[in-house]
Amino acid sequence: MNVLIVESAAKAKAINKYLGHDYKVIASYGHVRDLPAKDGSVDPDNGFAMVWDTDTRSQKVIKEITTALKQADKLILATDPDREGEAISWHLLDILSKKRALKDIPVERVTFNAVTKPAVVAALREPRQIDTPLVDAYLARRALDYLVGFTLSPVLWRKLPGARSAGRVQSVALRLVCDREAEIEAFNSEEYWSIDAVLETAQGDEVKAKLNAMDGQTVKRQDIKDSDTAHAIKAAITGGAFAVSGVETRPVRRHPAPPFTTSTLQQEASRKLGFSAKQTMQVAQGLYEGVDLGGETAGLITYMRTDGVQIIPEAVSELRRQIEADYSARYLPDQPREYKSKAKNAQEAHEAVRPTDFSRRPKDVAGHLQRDQAALYELIWKRAVASQMASAQLEQTTVDIAVSGKDGKPYGLRATGTVTVFPGFLTLYEEGQDDSDDEASRRLPPLKQGEALKDRTIDANQHFTQPPPRYTEATLVKKMEELGIGRPSTYATTLGVLQDREYVRFDQKRLIPEDKGRLVTAFLSSFFERYVEYDFTASLEEKLDLISDAKLDWQRVLGDFWREFTAAIEETRELRVSDVLEALNEILGPHVFPTKEDGTDGRTCPACAAGRLSLKISGKFGAFVGCSNYPECRFTRQLSQSNDEAEAAALDGKVMGYDPDTGEAITLRTGRFGPYLQRGEAGEDGEKPKRASIPKGIAADEVDLELALRLLNLPREVGLHPETGKPIEAGIGRYGPFVVHDGKFANLETVQDVFEIGLNRAVTVIAEKAAGKGGRFGQQKAQVLKDLGEHPAEGGKIEVLNGRYGPYVKHGKINATIPKGQDPAAVTLDDAIKLIAERAAKAGTKKKSPAKKAAVKKAPAKKKAAAKKATSKDTADKAAPTKKGAAKKSAAKKSPAKKAAAKKTSPSPADDEAPF
Secondary structure (H helix, E strand, O other), X not given: OEEEEEOOHHHHHHHHHHHHHHEEEEEOOOOOOXXXXXXXXXXXXXXXXXXXXXXXXXXXXXXXXXXXXXXXXEEEEOOOOOHHHHHHHHHHHHHHHHOOOOOOOOEEEOXXXXXXXXXXXXXXOOOEOXXXXXXXXXXXXXXXXXXXXXXXXXHHHHHOOOOOOOOOOHHHHHHHHHHHHHHHHHOOOOEEEEEEEEEEOOOOOEEEEEEEEEOOEEOOOOOOOOHHHHHHHHHHHOOOOEEEEEEEEEEEEEOOOOOEXXXXXXXXXXXXXXXXHHHHHHHHHHHHHOEEOOOOEEOOXXXXXXXXXXXXXXXXXXXXXXXXXXXXXXXXXXXXXXXXXXXXXXXXXXXXEOEOOOOOOHHHHHHHOOHHHHHHHHHHHHHHHHOOOOOEEEEEEEEEEEEEOOOOOEEEEEEEEEEEEEOHHHHOOOOOOOOOOOOOOXXXXXXXXXXXXXXXXXXXXXXXXXXXXXXXXXXXXXXXXXXXXXXXXXXXXXXXXXXXXXXXXXXXOEEEXXXXXXXXXXXXXXXXXXXXXXXXXXXXHHHHHXXXXXXXXXXXXXXXXXXXXXXXXXXXXOOOXXXXXXXXXXXXXXXXXXXXXOOOOOOEOOOOOOOEEEEEEEOOOEEEEEEOOOOOOOOEEOOOOOHHHHHXXXXXXXXXXXXXXXXXXXXXXXXXXXXXXXXXXXXXXXOOOEEEEOOOOOOHHHOOHHHHHHHHOOOEEEEEOOOOOOEEXXXXXOOEEEEEEOOEEEEOOOHHHHHXXXXXXXXXXXXXXXXXXXXXXXXXXXXXXXXXXEOOOOOOEEEEEEEOOEEEEEXXXXXXXXXXXXXXXXXXXXXXXXXXXXXXXXXXXXXXXXXXXXXXXXXXXXHHHHHHHHHHHHHHHHOOOOHHHHHHHHHHOOOHHHHHXXXXXXXXXXXXXXXX
């Protein structure tokens, strides 16, 4: 018997079917050991020796392998064909050797790029030994990321409280996001105008054109600066005699893009499918490891962690036969296309991401795949097939149009368009674009020189120059690849770490740096500039790649880095927090202290007007803004507060007047959720005073005594409902203005409606709400997002739902919140089972066995249905608790023993190179 080790259970199941009873296939479930998250795991003074730790799950795997080896003839290490896969095989061999479990059993290393029977069988015929240089490259990266994280992160914690961690790749990626935000904030938009014409031929065909010449001079995009000039030009050419002065037609060829690499797959899946980088890799992993195609288990795509763009000749031949069969020989280029990666530091050790069998068309396998899998497979299949198809043949036409202006000046307009002569690869696939421009693809009617045209409309349109766009996941991955930062396997992990650390957030799929992230970047740029430089990080990547090619010694590379890095750390030892803050004030000034609208200095304290605002550091709360006149002036604000909010904070405690009915003072206060109003003070018996929040859209300094009294007297009774006789009230709540009757809420459009709405309209609004399907205030039913199938061990459907408090997974009566930042659509059955188990353990839920369930007396059918309906309604309403609250409660309940253990072990910084 031969023992064969792979990384995943899905892959083990598929390969077991291929190889039969002579092989025992065991899954390692990824890495079997790693560096412990504590100081001392890497010893720079001892040749960078590493201390490895094996967790409980991996210990069980090792035990299973050790037991199997007692009856084995051979051990075959068949982990993934990349650096991480080589490292897993090395770890296994090292552990088994130290346990003396191998004895005289021969060990072979095999790799295959696709989980198919031919690929696996072919790999077994060509065994090799562990690739030592590749393992050295892994060790260098792992040690480097550990040393940077565990050396730099404590400096951050001491000098910049509130910062979470720093990492070799993570911090540079964060700098990219922060630098782009700084560009956007520094950008000064400029006004410009365009003259756009819709002209008409004698046959009634439409021609769209733009002004591009005036009085013999070329008019560039931003040359017309103001409205007066633009409208003067419009008036001069409106109603003029337009004539075609030139027609130029030239052939253009468009060539297909190469098949996918890891990064281009992530980019295109983001643009076309809306997938996150993490989701793309999770779905691709499933397609690679194997899918049940109705009795046959096969991997549908080749290995998905690669920066190679080539396809092996045998697959290209198969692909060309497929193209000819599906389209015709005309869609084949004369020779197979050969591609070379443009990415910096590309290794191209593996094939591009492609289908394992091109005859498996997307429509043929869609019925066996989940929706996300089907969509991603279709994308991969089309891109790979299109890469070997003929180029598209286009005809680009440029038409120049002349007109004499009423002001005596000659003007020129230009129309452009493209005609597809032969579609070629565009028949199947067109690469997505981040910024579309359909002007070049516009169709033009046949036009001849001298042909007369008349104007339908002439428009003068105002525009403003736009700042560079924020990064999306796709464009950030593309930029990192261009700069040579990180490797294909790290992109999704790096982006996930930035979100988990709350250094960035997503808004409409765009990455926005949080203040915490900007502080970290500013600190590193000031005191560790070299280590967040793009060129330095890229050059280090090159050295690590040279280690994998056996051209550099990994310990020497680490030694050179470590000497310089520790020297930089040493320079910050005597660094005072005041020095740090002054540097951050300088770098982040435009963001934290923007110039006020009246042109005055943004650092002037709004409370005392004499002090200067500056960043301050609190060990408990992190960074905030405070006045230099402390303690005489106690003005503070959060970094995220705007100038208006800061002004409101300065008004804290201001007496606005007195309630004419009670004589109590009406004061403006500032709390953790913003400014609010208060009537009187707390009573001796502890009774809280009446308070009212200031509604969104109303500045605190705009609130006068009259409005304050009206807000404090809410809710307002509108009248009695004519049918029930119960009161209808109007007020402002968590979700804005509303009316309420008998516990049923209905939204109002504006705050003013709360004070002005009459009985008739209130009754109508409530009736309309009751006739609808529920809303924020109603018992809205949770929406099912995904059916994951049956629980493999306990039975019962598992679903992904979107409830009142966000997305969650449901099994029976257990609802488990999906963690923040995790895409609900990407949740797998294994993910859901883990979340449900954790939730059950926290709640102390005990699952009943099937036998006990059978022993329960059955309720009558009607009662059972009613009970089921009630349970469904309750669980949908209770969906999942708020995430922050749950986290706080969990942290508060730590036992003394656990707290002590937590103090001994340093928080783990980012592992930029962690495998998926």
